[in-house]
Amino acid sequence: MKFITKTDLSAWIDAQITNCEVVAPIEHNGHYLYEPIQSSREIDWSFTRPILPVKEYFFNPTEQILTFTKQWGNVTIHETLQEDQRIIIGVRPCDAHGLKVLDAMFLDADPLDPNYKAHRDRTLLVGFACIETLPTCFCTSLGEGPDSTDGLDLLITPINDGFIVEPVTARGEGLAASMGWVDREIEKPAPPEMPIIPFPEQGAWEALFHLPIWEQTAERCLSCRICAYVCPTCRCFDIRDELIAAKDGKQEFERIRVWDSCASEAYRKIAGGHNPRKAKAERLRNRFYCKFDYFPSQYGPLACTGCGRCIELCPVNIDICETLNQLAEVVT
Amino acid sequence: MNRTEQIQETARDLLEREKVNCVIGYEPGSRGHARPAFIYKAEDVERLTWDETCTHNLVRYLLKREDEYLAIVVKPCDARAINVMLAENKLFREHIYIMGVKCEGVKVHGNLQDRCQRCTQRTPVIYDKLIDGEPATISYDTPVGEIAYKQIESLSPKEKMEFWLEQFDQCIRCYACRQACPICSCPTCLYERDDSHWVGIGIGVSEKRAFHLGRAFHLAGRCVGCNECQRVCPVDLPISMLNQKIHQEMQNLFNYTPGLSQTISPLTTVLSPEEVLP
Ligand code: SF4
Ligand code: SF4
Ligand code: SF4
Ligand code: SF4
Numbered sequence: 001m002k003f004i005t006k007t008d009l010s011a012w013i014d015a016q017i018t019n020c021e022v023v024a025p026i027e028h029n030g031h032y033l034y035e036p037i038q039s040s041r042e043i044d045w046s047f048t049r050p051i052l053p054v055k056e057y058f059f060n061p062t063e064q065i066l067t068f069t070k071q072w073g074n075v076t077i078h079e080t081l082q083e084d085q086r087i088i089i090g091v092r093p094c095d096a097h098g099l100k101v102l103d104a105m106f107l108d109a110d111p112l113d114p115n116y117k118a119h120r121d122r123t124l125l126v127g128f129a130c131i132e133t134l135p136t137c138f139c140t141s142l143g144e145g146p147d148s149t150d151g152l153d154l155l156i157t158p159i160n161d162g163f164i165v166e167p168v169t170a171r172g173e174g175l176a177a178s179m180g181w182v183d184r185e186i187e188k189p190a191p192p193e194m195p196i197i198p199f200p201e202q203g204a205w206e207a208l209f210h211l212p213i214w215e216q217t218a219e220r221c222l223s224c225r226i227c228a229y230v231c232p233t234c235r236c237f238d239i240r241d242e243l244i245a246a247k248d249g250k251q252e253f254e255r256i257r258v259w260d261s262c263a264s265e266a267y268r269k270i271a272g273g274h275n276p277r278k279a280k281a282e283r284l285r286n287r288f289y290c291k292f293d294y295f296p297s298q299y300g301p302l303a304c305t306g307c308g309r310c311i312e313l314c315p316v317n318i319d320i321c322e323t324l325n326q327l328a329e330v331v332t
Numbered sequence: 333m334n335r336t337e338q339i340q341e342t343a344r345d346l347l348e349r350e351k352v353n354c355v356i357g358y359e360p361g362s363r364g365h366a367r368p369a370f371i372y373k374a375e376d377v378e379r380l381t382w383d384e385t386c387t388h389n390l391v392r393y394l395l396k397r398e399d400e401y402l403a404i405v406v407k408p409c410d411a412r413a414i415n416v417m418l419a420e421n422k423l424f425r426e427h428i429y430i431m432g433v434k435c436e437g438v439k440v441h442g443n444l445q446d447r448c449q450r451c452t453q454r455t456p457v458i459y460d461k462l463i464d465g466e467p468a469t470i471s472y473d474t475p476v477g478e479i480a481y482k483q484i485e486s487l488s489p490k491e492k493m494e495f496w497l498e499q500f501d502q503c504i505r506c507y508a509c510r511q512a513c514p515i516c517s518c519p520t521c522l523y524e525r526d527d528s529h530w531v532g533i534g535i536g537v538s539e540k541r542a543f544h545l546g547r548a549f550h551l552a553g554r555c556v557g558c559n560e561c562q563r564v565c566p567v568d569l570p571i572s573m574l575n576q577k578i579h580q581e582m583q584n585l586f587n588y589t590p591g592l593s594q595t596i597s598p599l600t601t602v603l604s605p606e607e608v609l610p
Contacts, residue, residue, distance in 0.1 A: 224508035266526035315564035317367035
């Protein structure tokens with residue numbers, strides 16, 4: 001196995017920082033976030049799952065899709081795609097899984113999303129296997145695990161005195177080539193275990209649509225947007241043209257795409273004011289159906305990776321595992 | 333009887349006599365922290381609980397249900413929010429039955445909340461039934477939040493601006509702070525981004541700054557200091573410090589504490605009938 005010491009890995013990271021943007025987990029207000037770093041010293045190596053998934057670097061909270069200027073009826077459009085290379089270090093396997101889910105919609109289905117693709121192409125993913133799990137983690141129930149390599153370019157597994165380096169893709173091989181690793185006889189540590197959460201099969205959901213559980217669970221929902229924004233697979237967005245500057249009859253606009261959430265009250269409101277998902281229960285139900293029925297039937301994969309963020313961060317304890325357990329009981 | 337039993341008994345009595353159609357209280361959550369519970373039938377009252385994890389301000393759930401008769405479990409800080417909402421005619425006193433709990437503070441992840449470290453009340457200012465207990469007398473070191481607050485106060489205006497812009501930068505504009513707030517009760521929030529004419533839709537620093545500073549001003553003399561906004565924030569931004577700052581100013585100028593009685597904030601403009609557009 002390829003083995004690298006912390007000193008050598010840090011030196012490699014610092015060398016990368018001189019070439020391109022490097023994003024890694026750092027501590028902020030007592031939790032972790034993926035942020036651009038200037039030095040490997042900023043990384044907290046004992047980081048747990050960051051509050052926001054790496055999704056924010058591919059499907060940005062606010063993405064400028066294009067800019068356009070308007071003058072005396074003439075419109076000129078400029079597409080704004082980013083190309084600079086970037087490396088994200090410390091990607092958790094559940095987040096890499098989340099990107100595979102997003103790929104199914106943004107890349108594999110028509111139409112291809114050029115902004116998402118540009119970010120995917122320009123970003124290398126260096127994963128970190130989880131040697132510990134949080135009480136809310138349940139990724140093994142959704143088909144991946146704390147040591148999964150799926151979706152990553154390279155996986156790093158922390159061990160006692162350093163790290164095991166495992167390239168996954170050709171791009172990952174390229175990264176590993178410049179790391180100062182040595183060959184060493186080591187056993188990969190067994191991944192930590194976690195509870196298995198049952199959930200209804202895709203075909204079973206239709207029968208669950210009118211259960212009272214939706215109303216009962218949603219009654220305490222605040223209709224905030226936390227659960228969608230922190231989810232590695234939630235991908236709803238809204239698009240708006242906003243004025244940036246106006247001068248001498250020339251107006252400059254930007255078209256931006258921003259995160260949206262099905263939990264918010266106006267999410268489904270349509271012209272004329274009708275709202276087909278006016279009730280909180282209808283919106284919460286949509287969240288579950290989207291993840292376990294609608295998305296998989298349209299694009300393939302289930303739209304949950306078991307990262308547990310929505311459980312940890314929901315202010316009123318709406319717990320996806322609890323609800324899935326209850327639903328599975330109804331089905332069997 | 334302990335407080336859980338008193339709450340259950342009161343709830344059972346109210347539901348059996350059909351005095352209310354729903355009791356809003358707390359039940360044990362799935363991960364060791366209590367959560368809001370809505371009880372409609374007397375046989376369900378055993379779900380209700382009281383413990384030190386009953387952090388939520390349930391007054392939020394009274395709003396937009398004016399036609400119903402509701403009972404609610406409140407802590408002293410929550411009770412002040414009821415007073416503010418009553419003064420603003422957003423609740424009807426005769427429609428709500430208040431179970432006021434004597435409280436010695438609530439905890440998140442085992443930590444006594446900042447608001448509780450500052451609290452001097454322990455007994456709700458308004459209730460129909462006092463849920464009695466013996467709030468332990470706890471002595472505290474200077475609360476952590478107080479230290480952080482003083483630290484920000486000591487900064488220069490430029491440094492303050494830098495500090496807050498850095499905080500707002502981390503905000504994800506999830507609106508959880510507003511959604512959990514018992515006072516943010518406007519039919520359409522000025523800073524709502526969907527269909528907005530006033531703020532941009534972007535999750536950018538300028539939109540977030542407008543929202544946070546605007547919200548703090550809208551809550552001047554109305555914020556009861558329950559700190560729900562800060563508790564629910566997924567990225568743990570110290571936003572309640574903004575409200576605390578305005579509260580300090582209100583104290584200095586008007587010696588006014590929101591929610592102690594049913595009075596409108598000295599900063600709230602009340603239009604006389606002839607000033608209102610037909
Ligand atoms: S656990 Fe929650 S946040 Fe994580 S992927 Fe599933 S739905 Fe999304
Ligand atoms: S995080 Fe919780 S309260 Fe907020 S919208 Fe999601 S389920 Fe509702
Ligand atoms: S921020 Fe202001 S406008 Fe928005 S709900 Fe609160 S008080 Fe109303
Ligand atoms: S809860 Fe926190 S992240 Fe969400 S809008 Fe409020 S300050 Fe921003």
